[in-house]
Amino acid sequence: MFPLAQPSPRIAAFDGLRGVAAAIVVLYHYLCLLHPHLAPSMGQSLTGLADTPLHLLWNGRFAVAVFFVLSGFVMAAAAERRAGALVANVVTRYLRLALPVAASCMLAWLWLTAFPDSAERMQATLAMPSRWLNFTYQEPLKPLWMAVADGMAGAFVRGYSRFNNVLWTMRFELIGSLAIFALYFLVAGRWRLPALAAAGVAVLAGLPDPYLAFVLGAGLYEMHRRGLLLPLPGALPVAALVAAILLGSPGEGAHLRLDLPQVPEGWQIGEPRGLVPVLAAAFLLYAVLTLPVLGRIFSARLPVFLGRISFGLYLVHVPPLYTVVAWAHLEGLPEPLIATAFFAGTLILALGFTLAIDEPLLRRLALLRDRLSPEPAHGRGA
Numbered sequence: 230m231f232p233l234a235q236p237s238p239r240i241a242a243f244d245g246l247r248g249v250a251a252a253i254v255v256l257y258h259y260l261c262l263l264h265p266h267l268a269p270s271m272g273q274s275l276t277g278l279a280d281t282p283l284h285l286l287w288n289g290r291f292a293v294a295v296f297f298v299l300s301g302f303v304m305a306a307a308a309e310r311r312a313g314a315l316v317a318n319v320v321t322r323y324l325r326l327a328l329p330v331a332a333s334c335m336l337a338w339l340w341l342t343a344f345p346d347s348a349e350r351m352q353a354t355l356a357m358p359s360r361w362l363n364f365t366y367q368e369p370l371k372p373l374w375m376a377v378a379d380g381m382a383g384a385f386v387r388g389y390s391r392f393n394n395v396l397w398t399m400r401f402e403l404i405g406s407l408a409i410f411a412l413y414f415l416v417a418g419r420w421r422l423p424a425l426a427a428a429g430v431a432v433l434a435g436l437p438d439p440y441l442a443f444v445l446g447a448g449l450y451e452m453h454r455r456g457l458l459l460p461l462p463g464a465l466p467v468a469a470l471v472a473a474i475l476l477g478s479p480g481e482g483a484h485l486r487l488d489l490p491q492v493p494e495g496w497q498i499g500e501p502r503g504l505v506p507v508l509a510a511a512f513l514l515y516a517v518l519t520l521p522v523l524g525r526i527f528s529a530r531l532p533v534f535l536g537r538i539s540f541g542l543y544l545v546h547v548p549p550l551y552t553v554v555a556w557a558h559l560e561g562l563p564e565p566l567i568a569t570a571f572f573a574g575t576l577i578l579a580l581g582f583t584l585a586i587d588e589p590l591l592r593r594l595a596l597l598r599d600r601l602s603p604e605p606a607h608g609r610g611a
Contacts, residue, residue, distance in 0.1 A: 248535025257289025301446020331380025
């Protein structure tokens with residue numbers, strides 16, 4: 230029998246990890262625009278650094294896998310606290326994602342209105358064009374109401390947005406979260422680990438690989454709250470950290486470039502939406518949970534601050550790149566000035582987004598959740 234389950238307190242190191250992952254995504258997309266040779270799959274040539282552990286510092290695809298595993302962990306914790314409040318969980322999770330996403334699409338519409346042809350002009354002038362520029366509007370812009378509709382529904386239904394191309398993750402976030410809520414509503418505590426294992430098999434049988442990240446994140450939560458991680462041999466967290474670095478750092482196409490043995494595509498190292506980055510992200514979360522020194526690093530003030538603004542940082546950083554940054558590049562402004570203005574401006578914009586939209590929304594959703602489920606929601610058994 231499992232030991233008695235206890236609610237898990239908020240883990241500051243995970244806030245910091247999320248913040249660092251968001252910063253990596255911002256750097257990755259900057260490089261996609263101006264230095265595509267550093268971003269595998271985005272340029273025609275490629276630096277050798279893309280297959281070294283250093284690539285972890287700007288491997289945005291792996292950072293997104295970390296987001297998904299973190300979401301599985303956090304959603305499992307939320308579902309445990311409110312296991313019987315399925316309707317409240319579903320409604321508030323949708324609104325928690327859709328309203329900020331819609332706000333980001335409106336901001337993107339403003340950027341694209343001010344700089345309507347920067348992406349197209351830059352694509353035509355780059356010596357080594359980046360295909361990343363193809364993922365935004367380069368034709369007459371749709372009206373504002375369509376940007377709002379894109380944020381409230383389109384990005385979740387289609388799995389992409391041309392107003393703000395990072396929104397391809399939102400369908401995975403919503404469906405993965407709702408699946409965790411449903412599982413915790415239907416399955417009692419002691420059966421959740423077996424149920425998650427069955428869900429993992431179902432994902433491997435034919436669902437998109439990012440959903441496995443949610444399953445692994447929820448599984449880590451269940452093991453953590455039951456005290457099943459810390460008794461493991463001390464060498465395992467170190468081995469998990471090494472595996473996370475070695476498996477999470479290679480860029481797209483690394484499996485072939487490194488002449489590794491032939492395996493199915495989903496198991497190839499560097500395959501951005503395959504199983505390997507998901508497993509590497511799960512190894513990283515396990516290492517953060519169990520290595521005190523790693524926990525202290527990610528609990529430091531700067532990573533935690535980045536974690537606080539991470540959702541805003543993720544949502545607002547891309548549209549300025551293919552508008553004002555592209556325009557500045559076309560105007561011949563020196564890149565050190567462009568980079569300084571972009572990164573500083575993005576931090577300020579993300580903080581403003583967090584203070585004006587994200588945090589007030591979280592407070593209002595907490596009130597709505599209480600109205601939808603006035604009775605305290607407890608776990609359905611340990």
